[in-house]
Amino acid sequence: MSKVEEILMQLKQASDQPLCAYVYDLDHLHAHVSGVVSQLPERCEMYYAMKANSERPILEELAPLVQGFEVASVGEVKKAREVDRRIPVIFGGPGKTDEELMEAIRSQVELIHVESIHELRRLEYLASQVKAIVPVLLRINLAGPFPEAATLHMAGRPTQFGINERELAVVMAQLALCRYVRLEGFHFHSLSNHLHAPNHIALLRMYVQKAKQWVEEYQLEISRLNVGGGIGVNYQALQEQFDWPVFVSLLRDFMEGEVPENWKLMFECGRYLTASCGYYVTEVLDLKENHGERYAVVRGGTHHFRLPSSWQHNHPFEIMPLDEWKYPFARTTWEGVAVTVVGQLCTPKDVMARQVPVDRIRIGDLIIFQYTGAYSWSISHHDFLSHPHPDHIWLRSATNKWSLTGKVEKEWTY
Incomplete structure (x- = not known):
């Protein structure tokens, strides 16, 4: 038994x-997440997407194991700070209010994911009120096509997430006028519940190639790419899960051969870390x-x-x-x-x-x-x-x- x-x-x-x-089973959670994080190659960071499960014992178990928490509301910011006041927090999600943006600034979150040109303008305005420099990633809704269908699509089709890839030039012109918003890189989260490790590497390759193209086109200096979560769980065949060892082996070669040496890749997994x-x-x-x-x-x-x-x-x-x-x-x-x-x-x-x-x-x-x-x-x-x-x-x-x-x-x- x-x-x-x-x-x-x-x-x-x-x-x-x-x-x-x-x-x-917190023992299982600790062993699973420790194993996942320990296998990541250099310049890769794992954040926990708190939306998957934000119960206090889960957060307390994960805080020492992951790089930080990914949150999507002020309530989640507060939960993160209650567990560890110094843990890095990255703040995303569409429809952020002025109150939420100000709270994120006051809480000194590590990064804010900007979802629209209007949000960029509001963030610059709010940051100017308190004379704070705010590091951001631009979340981009890519046109696709993407490798292999996944259960959920957040990009490549009409959704409320991110900045339309075709509007990037307008956003970049607006960003050039900002004094208090500092661009650190880009955020991509296009698919969810991806189960095929080689195809997930192909998705990351698309992200990196897009970012390289924009760095050259707009003469940017960036240091981070948030490549999202999206690594899935096979609920229909529990013994046939995403092959993490194969993925990290491919990821190691990918990092060495295709990702600029001064870039870090950020992962923000939720389901894959806590479901089991x-x-x-x-x-x-x-x-x-x-x-x-x-x-x-x-x-x-x-x-x-x-x-x-x-x-x-x-x-x-x-x-x-x-x-x-x-x-x-x-x-x-x-x-x-x-x-x-x-x-x-x-x-x-x-x-x-x-x-x-x-x-x-x-x-x-x-x-x-x-x-x-x-x-x-x-x-x-x-x-x-x-x-x-x-x-x-x-x-x-x-x-x-x-x-x-x-x-x-x-x-x-x-």
Whole structure:
């Protein structure tokens, strides 16, 4: 039995209520991120994209391991500073308000990603009010085409992100008038959930070639390229993930042969760093059949775990059998069937996996959704229908303790 399953057994034994919880394995998170960062070649930096999961224990675990945090709101700036007042922070995202830009300036963020010519003008105006020099990267929405399709596209098609590549000359003319905004380089984040290592190198090659072209065309001196995140997670085949060792081997050759010696490449990964440390665990409340489809109704739903509905996929899960049955009547059991896993919400869209074959499932068993450490609880509509929130459990073997959010730490062994 795994340590996660042992903790779940302890929780079930301590309460007669249906179980619903997020479980985060901080040991796994530390080992995974340490391995990722340690393999990066020189002149490459890893920032954590806080939007993936900004829970305090996650940030505390990652702060010593990564170069800094990538944030997209003042709230995330404050979360970063609460964890480490000196950790480097880079601030991006469309639609920044004057208040947010001023707070970023006062907080001395390392870089601001400028998303439009209007944002550039406002930043120059605000910086002039406090006589602060503000280092920036221009986020560029490239025209493409890009190597191999990914799950999400932020560039190469109509989106709200970045500066249209065709408008760069106008932006550069405006930048030449700025006294308080200092250009450090460019920010590219065109694709998300890329799973093919050689094709991701091809994407970086496109970024570097574009930046070299603009440096020559506009006579620029830059030192940084933010090449975004975009490295994905394969939710449909958990054993076939992005090949990081192959990627860094190719990246090392790429850095030596094609990236100018005075440039650094910045990565801002979120999902790839934290997804695999998380589990969403929920108890089967009912098994029912309607119009030829079998449903497992669970405690919780997409108000806790919106990712499957957002991405329209079947999220991977395992069934953990629980033998205890407290009722005086027979327990419903299905064997060798396809099951659709749904939650408690009053909408047919509350689906986390549809018609997935299972060997056996019973009312009262646990369903453990895997790879829920990113874009899961953080993007969900928590208070829809005012159902209770799930517990959040943080596992760390170094202290031989597990902690439940808002409650005292408890001893555990495995």
